[in-house]
Amino acid sequence: MSTITPGAVYPINAGGFNTPAGQVAYGGTAYSGTFIPALWSGKLAQKFYAATVFGEIANTDWQGDISGMGDTVIINTIPTINIYNYSVGQNLNYDVPTPSTITLQINKGKYFGVNVNNVLEYQAKPKLMDMFTNDASMQMKMNIDKDVLLGTYNGGAATNSGATAGKVSGSFNLGTDTAPIALTPANILAYITSLSSVLDEANVPETDRWLVLTPVERQILMQSNLAQAQFMGDGSSIMRNGKIGVIDRFTVYVSNLTPRAAAAQNFAGGAQGGALKRHSIVAGHKSGISFASQIAKVESLQNPNDFGNLVRGLNVYGYGVTQPDAIALLLAAN
Numbered sequence: 001m002s003t004i005t006p007g008a009v010y011p012i013n014a015g016g017f018n019t020p021a022g023q024v025a026y027g028g029t030a031y032s033g034t035f036i037p038a039l040w041s042g043k044l045a046q047k048f049y050a051a052t053v054f055g056e057i058a059n060t061d062w063q064g065d066i067s068g069m070g071d072t073v074i075i076n077t078i079p080t081i082n083i084y085n086y087s088v089g090q091n092l093n094y095d096v097p098t099p100s101t102i103t104l105q106i107n108k109g110k111y112f113g114v115n116v117n118n119v120l121e122y123q124a125k126p127k128l129m130d131m132f133t134n135d136a137s138m139q140m141k142m143n144i145d146k147d148v149l150l151g152t153y154n155g156g157a158a159t160n161s162g163a164t165a166g167k168v169s170g171s172f173n174l175g176t177d178t179a180p181i182a183l184t185p186a187n188i189l190a191y192i193t194s195l196s197s198v199l200d201e202a203n204v205p206e207t208d209r210w211l212v213l214t215p216v217e218r219q220i221l222m223q224s225n226l227a228q229a230q231f232m233g234d235g236s237s238i239m240r241n242g243k244i245g246v247i248d249r250f251t252v253y254v255s256n257l258t259p260r261a262a263a264a265q266n267f268a269g270g271a272q273g274g275a276l277k278r279h280s281i282v283a284g285h286k287s288g289i290s291f292a293s294q295i296a297k298v299e300s301l302q303n304p305n306d307f308g309n310l311v312r313g314l315n316v317y318g319y320g321v322t323q324p325d326a327i328a329l330l331l332a333a334n
Contacts, residue, residue, distance in 0.1 A: 053141075053255050054148050057210040057284070058291035058319065073104040073292060073318070104290055106318040110143050112136050113312040115303060140315055144293065146257040148319050149212070150267065152289050153259050153280040155320075156327030160198050165328070168201040175331035177261075180278035182333045185223040189247075195283040195328050196248045202325040208286040211250035214279060217332070218244060218254045250283060258282070260334065277334040288326030293317035 079097040157167070163179070164170040172194045175181035181191060192211065199209065213221070244252050259267045260279040266272040267280070298313040321327060 053145050053212060053253050053257075054289070054291050054319070056251075056253065057212065057286065058148075058289040059286050059322075060291055060293075071106040071316075071318075073106065074101050102290075102320065102322050104292060104318050104320050104322075106292060106316055108147065108318060109296075109314060109316045110140055111312060111314045112139065113310060115306070116309050116311060136313065142257065144315070144317060145255065148289075148291060149255070149257055149280075149282070150259045151319060152321050152327070153267070153282050154329060155324060156284070156288070156329055157202065157324040160202060160325065160327060161329040161331075165194075165198045166201045167198075167325070172198050174198070174329065175278070175333075177266075177272060177275040177278065177331065180276055180331040180333040183217060183220055185220055185225075188217065188220050188224055191330060192250065193248050195281075195330055196250065198328045199283065199285065199326070202328075204285045204326050205287075206249050209250050209284070210286065211247070211252045211281070211283045212255050212258060213252060213281060214258050214332075215254055215256055217281065221247075278331045279334055281330040281332050283328045283330070285323070285326040288321060288323045289319060290322045291317070291319045 079100075081097065082093075082095050084093055154161070159165060159167040159170070161174050163173045163176050165172040165174045173181070174191075174194065183191060195211065196209075244254055246252065258280050261267045261272075261275065261277070262269075263277045264271060264273060264275055266275065294316055296314045296316045298311070300309050300311050303310050
């Protein structure tokens with residue numbers, strides 16, 4: 001355990017700490033507190049999941065199966081049970097359920113590193129752990145949410161997107177790359193219910209459904225005929241995970257990290273002729289995406305080039321669309 005203990009206060013840049021000639025006095029934030037890797041790691045993980053959108057909309061059933069980057073998690077899917085007609089006296093058929101498997105690769109990682117200089121211990125603010133974990137979790141959120149949203153937005157079934165969406169009817173226009181939907185206060189609710197109907201036609205359960213909008217769609221919703229009371233909920237949630245309420249069985253989240261594409265480009269930035277400026281609006285069920293993340297290591301070590309300690313942490317994760325029928329995509333015009 002490495003301990004950072006506040007001593008007498010030396011007011012840096014406040015007239016009581018002499019800066020050597022030719023050097024600029026430190027103007028950043030000073031820190032204090034006690035560093036305990038195991039506690040710090042758990043606290044960071046807790047705050048990370050409270051902030052991330054994918055901690056809410058994806059299932060994390062395989063979280064405990066990760067020990068490090070490069071791990072492979074084997075997911076057994078539920079087999080389909082056949083239903084037969086029955087008549088009195090007939091011989092009964094018995095199936096042998098054979099579940100298929102899905103491989104979830106833990107092949108991505110993000111890290112942070114912080115230099116805590118010994119001099120700063122004397123100009124310290126309390127709650128080192130809270131300061132670091134709050135900021136590290138938010139930075140992890142922004143990086144990993146963006147990565148996962150880009151990697152899964154178009155992973156749904158082909159019948160759950162496009163101009164003829166709907167597994168049964170094919171009658172829902174959810175926009176295309178060349179003809180994205182222009183959302184307005186007059187039509188946004190109709191398109192949200194279209195996404196809901198597309199999931200209905202795919203026999204997706206009504207519970208645990210979610211919808212991720214951008215801040216622009218949230219503003220459009222606020223101008224629609226939907227009563228503002230629909231948006232009343234946990235007053236602090238939107239500051240953390242973007243949750244704004246429930247609409248037509250969807251728990252609605254707002255994220256500024258949803259994939260966007262420029263005109264004549266695809267979502268990865270490559271050339272795509274005829275495409276217009278657009279962004280994704282994704283709806284689904286919590287079974288649709290499997291997401292696993294773990295703070296693999298948080299440690300402190302002596303700074304070899306200066307006085308003080310280096311604090312660094314590694315977060316490994318992986319994700320995948322495990323139920324394509326449970327993901328629907330609407331392409332909206334920017």
